[in-house]
Amino acid sequence: MKQKQKEILKAVHRETGEPHGEMTELYPGIGITFFSVSGQDSFRFCHEPLAHVMEINYCISGKIGWNMYGGNQIYLGSGDFSLNTMDTCVNSIVTLPNGSCEGIVICIDLEQLTDAPPMPLAGSSVTGELLLEKYCKGGTCTVLAGNEIVQQIFQALYQSPEETRTAWQKVKVLELLLVLSGMEVSREKHLTEYRSEQVEIIRQVHDQLIENLEQRCSIESLSKQYLMNPTTLKNMFKEIYGTSIAAHIREHRMEAAAQLLQSTDLSVADVARKVGYDSQSRFSDTFKRHFGVLPKEYRKNLRK
Structure with a gap:
């Protein structure tokens, strides 16, 4: 043995x-x-x-x-x-x-x-x-x-x-x-045990959201696009990726924003738009909750 x-x-x-x-x-x-x-x-x-x-x-x-x-x-x-x-x-x-x-x-x-x-x-x-x-x-x-x-x-x-x-x-x-x-x-x-076809759909939803962070997609639009019940889509996504769709995508948006602040000279407003935020103040509030500092402070600290 x-x-x-x-x-x-x-x-x-x-x-x-x-x-x-x-x-x-x-x-x-x-x-x-x-x-x-x-x-x-x-x-x-x-x-x-x-x-x-x-x-x-x-x-x-x-x-x-x-x-x-x-x-x-x-x-x-x-x-x-x-x-x-x-x-x-x-x-x-x-x-x-x-x-x-x-x-x-x-x-x-x-x-x-x-x-x-x-x-x-x-x-x-x-x-x-x-x-x-x-x-x-x-x-x-x-x-x-x-x-x-x-x-x-x-x-x-x-x-x-x-x-x-x-x-x-x-x-x-x-x-x-x-x-x-x-x-x-x-x-x-x-x-829950899922069919592999359902899991593949959830992966496609995930990839679409991650590759298009500047866009905002509702659960309803995704469920229509992929022909999946909204509740099933939300539940499957959470079980497979460990968090809700909103929390998962927000995590990716913040990481992408941090990378842009570090590697580009884009303004905070432009960074916000590139990761799906029309409101700079809302973006800054979310960024601070995630990283503990405002975007401008984050960039300043990196450059120090």
């Missing part, structure tokens, strides 16, 4: 070029690793189709998504986690809507968990068959927003003191398995 997990991580490293921490074996058949990817929109994820190994993915920060069986796409934001066997995401394209993500991967050999569980779980109801039936039946992937108990468990996996971290991880992984085995999993608790 440990050797197989290392081979999987090597495959991911070959495809992404990103560093991954070594898999730490907590118990026979149970390992944990941390990942951090940035500076790209997507990468290919390749590994063997291990139907007996369950993967628990937890997103610490950022946003991550990937194609699942049947053409659906699933996204994790900060605090979300997913459970699936490693035959459901073979050779998939992983996307980073915001350009980066940090997270945790826990791999569990379900057969070994049933046949030779860690001593504290021996004789309990926690088995590989139970977890497989509850979360991964029929090759499905379960995606959930973490509740307070689950969040505390995951946070302890990476926030505990370094000198006792492995000990905490051993304790907390067993606690996680106990919680998962007893958790009521209703459809209402599942995060």
Whole structure:
């Protein structure tokens, strides 16, 4: 199991070029690793189709998504986690809507968990068959927003003191398995799973807005242009990119304005127009809320 997990991580490293921490074996058949990817929109994820190994993915920060069986796409934001066997995401394209993500991967050999569980779980109801039936039946992937108990468990996996971290991880992984085995999993608790065609539309909306920051587009006009219900458009955009359309575009407008103030001699009024503001005073107020200083002060400080 440990050797197989290392081979999987090597495959991911070959495809992404990103560093991954070594898999730490907590118990026979149970390992944990941390990942951090940035500076790209997507990468290919390749590994063997291990139907007996369950993967628990937890997103610490950022946003991550990937194609699942049947053409659906699933996204994790900060605090979300997913459970699936490693035959459901073979050779998939992983996307980073915001350009980066940090997270945790826990791999569990379900057969070994049933046949030779860690001593504290021996004789309990926690088995590989139970977890497989509850979360991964029929090759499905379960995606959930973490509740307070689950969040505390995951946070302890990476926030505990370094000198006792492995000990905490051993304790907390067993606690996680106990919680998962007893958790009521209703459809209402599942995060939304979208068709890849819908996700592609949201990406087109995003790209159009980012490439035309000087223009103002309403939700209604976008929904008519892309033939998508306004509520669906807003909800999907927030789930994929982590913020509302307005907040996301405002972030890009402010970053573009800062770049113009730094690299050009355009007046503040001209900069405001180039990033979609007809009112210089409104632009200046928004800029100050974002950067803590007015545009003129920002430029002056840079040139000092």
